Amino acid sequence: MTATWSTVDTPIGPFTAIAADDGAVLASGWTAGPDTLTPLIAATLRPAGLRRLPDLGPITRAVQRFHDGNLAAIDDIPVRQRSGEFLTHAWDVLRKVPPGQPVTYSEYAALAGRPSAVRAAASACARNAAALFVPCHRVVRIGGALGGFRWGLDVKRWLLAHEAEAAR
Structure with missing residues (x-):
C-alpha cells in the first residue's frame, strides 16, 4: 500500500x-x-x-x-492504529475525552476500564501515533502537571489552553 x-x-x-x-x-x-x-x-x-x-x-x-x-x-476523522487489546481500547477511550476537560492518568486508566493500570494508560498515550485525532494531550498528571508529550510540552500547553478557551 x-x-x-x-x-x-x-x-x-x-x-x-x-x-x-x-x-x-x-x-x-x-x-x-x-x-x-x-x-x-x-x-x-x-x-x-x-x-x-x-x-x-x-x-x-x-x-x-x-x-x-x-x-x-x-472527531469524525477515522484513525487506524493497531496494538494489543488494551491499547486499542484505550485509544478509543481517548477520543471520548472532551476538549477543555483534561483527565489525569489515573482517571484515564479508570475510563479505560482498568483503574489500577495507570502505567498502561500512560503507555497508551506514549505509543499513540495519531496525535490530535487521538487526543493524548488531554491527559495530565495528578495536580495538573503536564506529564510528557511526544511533540513537546509547549505544544501540549498550547493545545490545552486553546481547548479550554474554545470550550468556554
Whole structure:
C-alpha cells in the first residue's frame, strides 16, 4: 500500500498527517514531514511507500478548523492504529475525552476500564501515533502537571489552553 501525506501550517508549527487510501489517519503530529511519523505506524499497517499531496481533504480541513477553534472538527476523522487489546481500547477511550476537560492518568486508566493500570494508560498515550485525532494531550498528571508529550510540552500547553478557551 502507498499512503499519502501532507503538511499544514498551524499556530504551533507544521502539522503532518499520513493517511491510508480510505482516508484513515495512520500517524500525525507537529512535524514538517513524514520521517518521524512513519516508524510510529504499526508494522502491519506501515505503507510500502509514501506520496506527498498538497492537501488531504477532510483531514487537512479538520486540522485547520481545529486550530481555528472548531474543536469538534477532528472527531469524525477515522484513525487506524493497531496494538494489543488494551491499547486499542484505550485509544478509543481517548477520543471520548472532551476538549477543555483534561483527565489525569489515573482517571484515564479508570475510563479505560482498568483503574489500577495507570502505567498502561500512560503507555497508551506514549505509543499513540495519531496525535490530535487521538487526543493524548488531554491527559495530565495528578495536580495538573503536564506529564510528557511526544511533540513537546509547549505544544501540549498550547493545545490545552486553546481547548479550554474554545470550550468556554
